Amino acid sequence: MRAHLQDFRRSPVQAVLFLVVLWLAASFIYGPIWSVLRFAFAPEGKPGLGAAAELAASRRVITAIWNTLVVTGLSIITVNVVGLFQVAVLEYLKVPGRGFLRFAYSTPLIFVSVAAATGYGFVYGPTGALTRIIQSIYPALPNDWFSGTFAVVFAHSFLLTSFHFLFLRAAIRRVDYATVEAARSLGASNMRAFLQVVLPVLLPTIFATTLLVTYKSLGSFSIPAVLGGQRFDMVSELILTLNSLRRPDMAAMLSIGLGAAVILCIVAMQYIERRGSFIGGAKTPVPIERVRIASPPMRTLVTGLAYLVALIQLVPIVLVVLFSFAPARSIGTEVLPSTLTLKNYVTVFSQDTAFVPLRNSILMALAAIAAGILISLFVVAMAQRVKGAVSNALDLTFMIPWILPAPFVAIGLILTYDEPSQLVFGATLLGGFWILPIGYAIVAIPMMIRFLRAAFLSLDPALNEAAQSLGAPAYYRFFRVTLPIVLPVIVLVSGMTLNSLMSEYSMSAFLFNVNNKPLSIALFEGARSTNPELAAINMVYIVLIMAFSLLTITLADRYGLGNGQEKR
Amino acid sequence: MISLDNVSIRYGAIEVVKPLSLEIASGEFFTLLGPSGCGKTTILRAIAGFVPVAEGRILIADRDVTDLPAEKRDVGIVFQNYALFPHMTVRENVAFGLRVARRSKAQIAADVDKILDVTGIAAHGDKKPAALSGGQQQRVAIARSLVMGTRVLLFDEPLSNLDAKIRDDMRREIKALQRELGFTAVFVTHDQEEALSMSDRLLVFNAGQVEQIGTARQLYESPATPFVCQFVGSANLLGPVLSARLGVNGQGYLRPEHIRIVPNDAPDALDAQVEDVDYVGPLTRVYLRVAGEAIQLQAFSSAAIADLAPGQSVSLQIDRDRINLFGVAA
Numbered sequence: 001m002r003a004h005l006q007d008f009r010r011s012p013v014q015a016v017l018f019l020v021v022l023w024l025a026a027s028f029i030y031g032p033i034w035s036v037l038r039f040a041f042a043p044e045g046k047p048g049l050g051a052a053a054e055l056a057a058s059r060r061v062i063t064a065i066w067n068t069l070v071v072t073g074l075s076i077i078t079v080n081v082v083g084l085f086q087v088a089v090l091e092y093l094k095v096p097g098r099g100f101l102r103f104a105y106s107t108p109l110i111f112v113s114v115a116a117a118t119g120y121g122f123v124y125g126p127t128g129a130l131t132r133i134i135q136s137i138y139p140a141l142p143n144d145w146f147s148g149t150f151a152v153v154f155a156h157s158f159l160l161t162s163f164h165f166l167f168l169r170a171a172i173r174r175v176d177y178a179t180v181e182a183a184r185s186l187g188a189s190n191m192r193a194f195l196q197v198v199l200p201v202l203l204p205t206i207f208a209t210t211l212l213v214t215y216k217s218l219g220s221f222s223i224p225a226v227l228g229g230q231r232f233d234m235v236s237e238l239i240l241t242l243n244s245l246r247r248p249d250m251a252a253m254l255s256i257g258l259g260a261a262v263i264l265c266i267v268a269m270q271y272i273e274r275r276g277s278f279i280g281g282a283k284t285p286v287p288i289e290r291v292r293i294a295s296p297p298m299r300t301l302v303t304g305l306a307y308l309v310a311l312i313q314l315v316p317i318v319l320v321v322l323f324s325f326a327p328a329r330s331i332g333t334e335v336l337p338s339t340l341t342l343k344n345y346v347t348v349f350s351q352d353t354a355f356v357p358l359r360n361s362i363l364m365a366l367a368a369i370a371a372g373i374l375i376s377l378f379v380v381a382m383a384q385r386v387k388g389a390v391s392n393a394l395d396l397t398f399m400i401p402w403i404l405p406a407p408f409v410a411i412g413l414i415l416t417y418d419e420p421s422q423l424v425f426g427a428t429l430l431g432g433f434w435i436l437p438i439g440y441a442i443v444a445i446p447m448m449i450r451f452l453r454a455a456f457l458s459l460d461p462a463l464n465e466a467a468q469s470l471g472a473p474a475y476y477r478f479f480r481v482t483l484p485i486v487l488p489v490i491v492l493v494s495g496m497t498l499n500s501l502m503s504e505y506s507m508s509a510f511l512f513n514v515n516n517k518p519l520s521i522a523l524f525e526g527a528r529s530t531n532p533e534l535a536a537i538n539m540v541y542i543v544l545i546m547a548f549s550l551l552t553i554t555l556a557d558r559y560g561l562g563n564g565q566e567k568r
Numbered sequence: 569m570i571s572l573d574n575v576s577i578r579y580g581a582i583e584v585v586k587p588l589s590l591e592i593a594s595g596e597f598f599t600l601l602g603p604s605g606c607g608k609t610t611i612l613r614a615i616a617g618f619v620p621v622a623e624g625r626i627l628i629a630d631r632d633v634t635d636l637p638a639e640k641r642d643v644g645i646v647f648q649n650y651a652l653f654p655h656m657t658v659r660e661n662v663a664f665g666l667r668v669a670r671r672s673k674a675q676i677a678a679d680v681d682k683i684l685d686v687t688g689i690a691a692h693g694d695k696k697p698a699a700l701s702g703g704q705q706q707r708v709a710i711a712r713s714l715v716m717g718t719r720v721l722l723f724d725e726p727l728s729n730l731d732a733k734i735r736d737d738m739r740r741e742i743k744a745l746q747r748e749l750g751f752t753a754v755f756v757t758h759d760q761e762e763a764l765s766m767s768d769r770l771l772v773f774n775a776g777q778v779e780q781i782g783t784a785r786q787l788y789e790s791p792a793t794p795f796v797c798q799f800v801g802s803a804n805l806l807g808p809v810l811s812a813r814l815g816v817n818g819q820g821y822l823r824p825e826h827i828r829i830v831p832n833d834a835p836d837a838l839d840a841q842v843e844d845v846d847y848v849g850p851l852t853r854v855y856l857r858v859a860g861e862a863i864q865l866q867a868f869s870s871a872a873i874a875d876l877a878p879g880q881s882v883s884l885q886i887d888r889d890r891i892n893l894f895g896v897a898a
Contacts, residue, residue: 462651465618466709468638469645470665470716480664484655 003386011474014382021378025397027423028442032412033400036252039415043249051253061254064233071152071224071234072217078157079213080206082309083164089306091172092194094292096303104310108162110549111317113503114520115542117226118527119316120155122323122535125227127332129319147229155223158313160216163209171205172198177286190291198288204272211269218261219405222505222520226527239407240509248415255408262405317546324539328532331539344536348544354537357522358544364433364516365501368440369494375441376448377490381478384456395449402446409442410510433515439507444497455489456482495552503545519545569594569752570615570720575624577610584610586776587624592754594719597746599755601763602773603799611773612722612756617641628720644713645722649729650705652697658684658708659693665716679715687711687745702730703738710742714749721746723755727762739766760800764788772796794894797821803892807861813838814886819894824853824866826890829873829882837883842876858884 008015040051055061086105089095111119123130124146135141146154175198183193221236228234233241235258242251293299323330324344326337348354379398383391401409417429429435459482467477505520512521519541526538570592577585585607592598600608613619615626617638625634633641652661659680666676684690687707689700697705706726713721723742727735743766746753757763763770764784772779772787772795779799780792791797798805798821806820814820830837838858846853852869854876855862865884867873876882 460649460651462647462649463653465616465638466645466647466651466712467653467664467668468618469616469641469643470668470712471639471642472664472668473639476668481653485653 003388004390007386017378018382021375021394024375025394027421028413028438029397029400031416031421031423032409033404034412035415036255036408036412039248040252040256051249054247055250055253055257058250060233061238061250064235064238065257067149067224067232068218068220068234071149071156071220072214074149074153075156075160075217076210076213078153079160079164080210082157083161083168083209084206085305086161086309087164087168087172089302091169091288092198092290093302094290095306097307101306101310104314105161105165107313107317108159108165109553110546111159111313112162112500112549114222114226114505114523114527115503115545116159116316117155117223118523118538119320119542120151120159120223121226121527122539123316123319124151124154127530129335130315132335144229147227148232151227151229152220152224152232152234155227156213156217156220158309159223160213163212167209168202168205171202172288175201175288177288180288181286204275207272208269211265211272215262215265215269218265219258219407219506221407221509222524225505225509226524236405236407236506239411243411243414243510248411251411252415255405255411258405259403259408263403266403320539320542323536324543326536326539328536331532331535344540348537348540357517357519358541360516361502361519364437364440364518365498367437368444368501369497371437372441372444372448372497373490373494376445376452380449380452380456381482383453395453398445398449400446401442406439406443406506407510410439410507413439413442414510430511431513431515435513436508436511436516436518439511440501440504443504443507444501447497448493451489451493452486455486459485492556495555499549499552502548569596569629570754571627572611572615573625573627575611575614575626576622577607577614577619578622583622584776585614588778589624590771590778590781592752594752595750597743597753597755597766597768599757599763599767599770600773601757601760601770601800604758606773607776608756608758608773609724612645612724612754615720615754616643616645616722642716642718643720643722644710644716644718645724646706646709646713646726648725650697650709650726652705652708652712654697657694657696658689658700661697661708662712662715664712669716683711683715686749687714701734703734703741706730706738707741710745714745714751718751720752720754723753725756725758727757727759735762742766764800772799774799791821791892794819794821797892797894802864804863806863806891809859810838810861810863813859814888814891816891816893821892821894822863822886822890824864826887827863827865828867828885828887829854829865829876830885832883834883834885837885840882840884842878842880842882844878845874845876847874856882856884 004018008018041047041049043051086101090098090102090105095101108116122128125131126143128146131141131143131146134145179197180193183197184190188196219236220234224232224234225237228237235254239251239254239258242248242254293302322337322340325340325342326334327339327341327343330337330339348358375398379391379394383395413435414430417424417427417435420426420428429438463481463485464477467481472480503520503523504518505524508518508520509524512518523538523541526534526541529535570590572588572590574587574589575585576583576587588611600611602608610619614621615628617633617636617640621634625632627633628641628643633643653664656664662680662683663676666679671679680693681690684693687710689704689707689711692700692704692708697708700708709726710721726742727738730738739762742753755763755766764787767784769781769783770787771781774795780787780796782792787796787800791800794805797803801823803821803823804827806814806816806822811817811820840856840858840863842854843857843862844855846855847869850869851866852873854865854867854873856865857863863884
């Protein structure tokens with residue numbers, strides 16, 4: 001604390017900023033958490049577990065929890081099967097058309113959240129193209145064949161493989177092929193070498209990816225909401241329902257339960273991360289070589305499956321893109337559009353009702369990013385400048401939302417700001433425009449802090465000292481040396497945040513209102529409506545979201561994640 | 569120019585630099601020499617103003633700078649990795665300090681041109697640091713400090729990142745610049761050859777303490793402590809048998825070049841067995857045993873020496889007056 005006081009004496013501006021950030025932490029992190037705990041454990045001011053008892057007594061709640069656990073359990077298996085198969089096809093086996101397959105398998109990176117759910121609904125749903133094709137052959141197929149646990153697990157299987165695509169592929173590329181050759185020269189077969197040499201090296205990454213899938217599946221919201229059907233609930237959706245049924249105590253308690261499950265996952269993940277993976281050893285690792293499958297029938301089978309998986313992932317995207325250029329009337333009547341037009345795009349950009357959600361999402365995301373970056377910069381820079389308990393506590397505070405599921409934070413904000421609050425000088429935030437961007441910022445800040453902290457840590461302290469010995473005062477060093485060097489990271493993390501906020505559903509579903517209806521909610525409403533005009537607009541929204549994601553990812557790839565400082 | 573008056577430095581409860589007093593004259597090339605982690609860089613950083621001193625005063629050009637922040641000390645520093653700003657061109661790097669000082673644009677341009685010329689990097693003004701070689705980067709780092717008119721330049725192991733060949737060139741280049749421009753240089757290194765070849769005077773530092781201050785010859789020829797004797801150059805610690813044979817009472821150290829191989833019938837000769845022979849071009853090192861005690865000699869390579877074979881018996885002669893004697897034997 002003494003170091004902080006010295007720092008503040010040197011710069012009163014820092015002191016003022018510090019107070020502002022403290023206020024933000026109290027109002028938007030601790031306040032909401034406190035509200036959730038208070039409503040869950042002492043709804044009427046008296047401590048009690050009434051909410052928990054009522055949850056336990058409700059069949060609908062028990063079913064939702066059961067659904068969540070079943071979907072998660074099945075997803076862990078199916079996502080791993082699909083993901084491991086994809087990685088093997090791309091990195092370990094020789095399968096023709098690798099470039100095409102890689103493209104197809106990478107689509108979960110840009111086809112996310114409610115946009116993907118809507119896309120799947122468009123293909124497999126009651127009026128979907130595939131449903132119509134199957135019905136023409138097998139008329140007894142019910143319209144809602146694609147719903148419930150099956151639909152959600154199916155969608156998860158092909159949409160949650162992005163972690164495998166990113167992390168497991170990177171891990172298998174780090175395998176030193178010389179170790180495989182060494183095993184072969186010691187008499188091991190190809191298969192045995194894979195099982196005993198390659199797999200153990202990949203295992204920590206597989207565990208970590210599995211936990212990420214578990215984490216995503218437990219909190220899955222938009223996919224069951226869009227694809228599950230009317231009578232199918234998972235926990236996140238039920239929290240929303242409980243909240244709208246005016247049972248904040250039960251909603252709070254259930255979100256604590258979800259939070260606990262998610263935290264457990266993260267703790268396990270960190271444990272695995274800390275145990276470390278088997279990297280290193282070789283000074284000059286030999287890149288892994290892909291193996292040709294010896295048996296022809298096996299080869300045909302693997303190739304066939306590889307293309308089937310690619311097809312499943314590509315078809316919804318291709319149809320969405322095609323139908324975004326189709327007249328509304330052809331949606332639900334044609335399998336492939338017979339005429340193409342730009343009318344839907346014109347509608348989105350010219351009609352207010354269609355354009356407003358897009359504009360809202362962009363504005364709210366930009367506001368959240370600006371606030372988030374400023375707060376993260378302050379927190380990270382302070383932790384660098386003044387080391388100690390106060391800096392660490394502030395850093396950790398803003399990292400808290402990382403381990404809390406969005407419904408928890410959202411319920412907290414609702415319970416704290418549904419009436420005039422002293423924390424925000426007597427304002428009632430719920431129902432206003434700003435509540436949602438605040439929520440966005442809260443969930444975006446942890447990633448910003450992680451990236452910025454890494455950037456600041458990789459910053460050579462000698463640069464700052466060099467500037468100092470040349471006479472530059474603190475503010476000058478920050479703006480002329482530190483900031484320009486971390487700027488690429490700021491741009492990158494902003495782009496990634498903008499990307500995820502454009503289709504953010506979990507927070508939006510709780511906090512949106514007439515003043516700030518975002519794109520994700522418009523998509524969700526369109527997906528549930530039977531109006532083909534809305535469906536057509538949805539296609540355009542999804543294409544825009546995907547195009548935007550593609551742009552950010554390409555840029556991130558081009559400029560290298562976390563590669564902010566130029567190589568010297 | 570620089571004086572340290574009883575300066576001690578602590579990290580928490582640990583005293584990393586014990587009270588140290590030192591005078592460095594204007595225009596002097598002064599080197600802090602010591603093994604890694606001995607505290608020599610800490611002293612340098614204290615002079616620069618990055619490390620607070622626990623006690624004592626630091627004066628630069630008769631001005632007490634002990635409590636001044638680094639940016640007000642007017643001391644240039646060349647870092648181990650040069651710390652060039654990667655997002656700025658060479659010119660912008662060099663102009664940085666002048667901009668901070670709010671000099672006029674014309675003035676900045678003129679000053680930068682001049683110093684780039686002096687340091688021989690004028691041709692690279694518009695390049696980013698990443699496009700420069702190690703030697704060029706170092707020149708930019710020096711130019712960046714010198715352009716401020718700084719009279720004191722601190723070097724924190726600036727040559728350790730360079731290849732052996734460039735290192736030699738850069739040594740002489742730094743020395744030439746210093747002689748030409750007359751700034752006071754304080755140089756930190758753990759490389760004794762580098763230290764000996766460049767410095768007017770050196771300070772040998774070990775475990776937070778001064779071992780000796782003096783010229784290169786003083787350190788090499790009359791080391792004040794066993795540490796200096798062994799750290800600067802190499803030395804044989806005479807074992808009990810040899811000490812007794814030579815009549816040495818105490819810890820006797822002998823440099824390898826003060827032992828000679830002589831014909832068998834030479835008076836006073838010691839019998840020795842050759843264990844190994846290292847031929848390193850102009851010099852040859854011979855590892856020997858005298859009455860079971862290891863001893864090393866070094867001589868200009870000649871057929872007589874380079875052709876010695878392990879196991880061979882030879883006779884040695886030792887320059888007794890060259891033995892450095894410390895303390896009294898226990």
